Amino acid sequence: MSESIEEKYQKIHESLRSQGYRITRQKKLVISTILMYPESNCKELCILAGKIDENISLATVYRTVKQLEDLGYLKSRLISIS
Secondary structure, eight states: OOOOHHHHHHHHHHHHHHTTOOOOHHHHHHHHHHHHSTTOOHHHHHHHHHTTOTTOOHHHHHHHHHHHHHTTSOOGGGOOOO
């Protein structure tokens, strides 16, 4: 049985918190967006999250992706240079 999006979200949230990362509203939104659209690159994630919060920046997405990569939750394929 695979984990639900909510279970994955909780696991990531707890892991970030235990590593001392701040869990902001925007970071929560980016994580949720990644879980809902796992094949998206950073630009796409920024656009999708921006539909909910127009203050989401590409820098916020990149920082969150980098943190998730550092913790082993993501592979760098999400990063788009274009």
